[in-house]
Amino acid sequence: MQLVRQNDKRVPKRHRPVCAVLVALLTGAAASGCGDGADEGAAGRQKPVAGQPGAAAAQAGPAAAEAKAKAEAERLKRAVAARTAVARKWGLAKVPLVAPAPPAEKPHITTREGFEVEGAEDLPPVFTTVPTKERVVFLTMDDGAEKDPELLRMMSELNIPYSAFLSDYEVSEDYGYFKDMQARGVTLSNHTLNHRYLPGLSREEQQREICGSQDKIEKFLGKRPTLFRPPYGNYNGDTLRIARSCGIKAVPLWAAEAFPDHMEWREWDQDLHPGDIILTHFRGREDWDGSMADMIRNVMKTVTDKGYAVARLEDYV
Numbered sequence: 001m002q003l004v005r006q007n008d009k010r011v012p013k014r015h016r017p018v019c020a021v022l023v024a025l026l027t028g029a030a031a032s033g034c035g036d037g038a039d040e041g042a043a044g045r046q047k048p049v050a051g052q053p054g055a056a057a058a059q060a061g062p063a064a065a066e067a068k069a070k071a072e073a074e075r076l077k078r079a080v081a082a083r084t085a086v087a088r089k090w091g092l093a094k095v096p097l098v099a100p101a102p103p104a105e106k107p108h109i110t111t112r113e114g115f116e117v118e119g120a121e122d123l124p125p126v127f128t129t130v131p132t133k134e135r136v137v138f139l140t141m142d143d144g145a146e147k148d149p150e151l152l153r154m155m156s157e158l159n160i161p162y163s164a165f166l167s168d169y170e171v172s173e174d175y176g177y178f179k180d181m182q183a184r185g186v187t188l189s190n191h192t193l194n195h196r197y198l199p200g201l202s203r204e205e206q207q208r209e210i211c212g213s214q215d216k217i218e219k220f221l222g223k224r225p226t227l228f229r230p231p232y233g234n235y236n237g238d239t240l241r242i243a244r245s246c247g248i249k250a251v252p253l254w255a256a257e258a259f260p261d262h263m264e265w266r267e268w269d270q271d272l273h274p275g276d277i278i279l280t281h282f283r284g285r286e287d288w289d290g291s292m293a294d295m296i297r298n299v300m301k302t303v304t305d306k307g308y309a310v311a312r313l314e315d316y317v
């Protein structure tokens with residue numbers, strides 16, 4: 001597995017503390033370098049000591065190196081403790097695994113066998129799993145009916161990446177919620193204006209549903225999507241050609257679907273695989289048996305128990 005390089009410029013700033021945790025978890029640095037008898041829980045809640053690296057640098061030779069290593073080990077230890085505390089706070093069964101650094105180059109993605117449409121043009125690929133050998137999966141949330149502030153806080157504190165596919169009729173009453181989500185690093189993508197069954201529509205109607213959503217997201221949320229997911233996963237050749245014409249580069253579907261109390265699987269083995277895309281929805285207690293937080297607890301238990309980390313879809317696609 002590829003280790004995260006902490007100074008890697010490709011890693012967004014907000015993810016760096018988590019990267020440090022990964023180094024600790026994978027290398028055992030926290031266990032070996034920090035085993036000096038300090039209370040881990042208490043240390044984890046302490047703020048980093050200001051100026052410590054500077055002080056270390058002022059010393060000469062091996063002493064400086066030793067001080068620097070010790071400071072780094074302390075920092076990793078605090079990060080592990082903090083991550084553990086956050087997972088406990090939100091009631092997760094286990095501390096989520098941290099994804100490796102994003103690939104230097106995005107993988108070449110092709111349409112899944114059996115998901116092709118007529119014609120041999122260069123259309124946006126339709127896929128359910130991203131080609132990767134890493135033990136990562138991707139979390140995607142659709143529609144936008146439930147606007148639960150707890151979800152935003154939970155995902156930010158846990159530092160779990162996810163992607164949103166928005167249907168305008170569900171989100172137009174409160175773009176503010178999704179602006180907040182976007183400010184927290186979530187990419188907002190196209191799931192049409194009105195969530196219609198696209199193969200049943202005329203070309204013109206599909207154009208309005210797909211490209212109209214591109215325009216609205218760009219207007220109200222500031223960025224034109226490059227990812228599109230057709231409602232129910234249903235599409236035809238027109239769908240993909242129209243999507244391409246208004247800026248869509250890829251059409252991620254899903255390999256599994258998460259609910260507060262169970263998972264549903266596309267594959268015969270009813271399991272996760274490297275690169276699998278997981279679908280879930282912005283839903284509340286009136287739609288399913290639990291809150292968004294309950295759903296996250298359930299899906300993260302499955303993901304972590306199976307030894308996967310959640311990675312950011314847009315780092316790979």
Ligand SMILES: [Zn+2]
Nearest residue numbers: 142143231232
């Ligand atoms: Zn949907």
